[in-house]
Amino acid sequence: MDGVKSCCGWRAWGLALVAVFALGACASGQGGATYSRDEARRAMVVQFGTLESVRPVLIEGTKSPVGTVAGAAVGGIAGSSVGGDRGSAIGAVVGAVAGGLAGAAIEEGVTRTQGVELTVRLENGQYLAVVQADQGERFLPGERVRILRDGGTTRVTR
Template sequence: MKTFKSIAVLILLIAITLVYITGCASSRSGQVYSRDNARQVQAFDTGTVEWVKEVMIEGTKTPIGTAVGGVAGGVLGNTLGSGSGRTVAMVLGALAGAAAGTVAEEGITRRQGLEIGVIIDNGRTIVVVQEADIIIAAGDRVRIITAADGTTRVSK
């Protein structure tokens, strides 16, 4: 019965973590604005897309994945063995779980992105990387929108 409760707690921890990590990861989308960007003046330029290259935007690396993985691994390790063997299993489980939690968080929050090279109408060339959630191709006319905090996006 103790093993069942430990596994149930473990599953609950993992589920809560997945919801938290995926819900709290900030978006790098060209179509998603942060709360701070809403109702703020933003400057824009126009230009022509020179190139588009698919890239990978790395995921977040917060202590949350590590901590939850460590707790989950420790709980799982605590269900194994008895006496000092249980303690060793718990410590090793916590270490392995922490490592797995770190890797899992980064993988879950990793996104496909685009490196977009734009020749602005004034002749200057810029590059913006954002999530690959809109279709942009070489030759497209676009707007380059820049917020006061420096956040820049390419929009059609």
């Protein structure tokens, strides 16, 4: 029976790794050159301006139930392999709680993104700041940029 429990523990850790990689694949692009399927074939308002400043920022990761549930499942399975009958039940509960907390933290960390805050002086003299993912575009203060707006989405491009 111990062989079965240790085998299940390794499976649990394997599932955790799969969940982490799946969460990384779910991270959506939030850069100036990334569009969702819903944004295709929509008209956008275009404005022009001069880039006043570029500041690196960190865009926090997602906080969905996926990481928590996956972590709780893996932690519960791993925790159930500890102790005898009663110890197994307690281990499962403690493992599920600890796994849920760890899973949520892992999801947020894996989906966290480097971003840039771009402050633009528009042609009408107004200022606009936009935060978007840093996709290596290397914006420089003083360069002319385009601002694209579509409902709640705003992006800065060259």
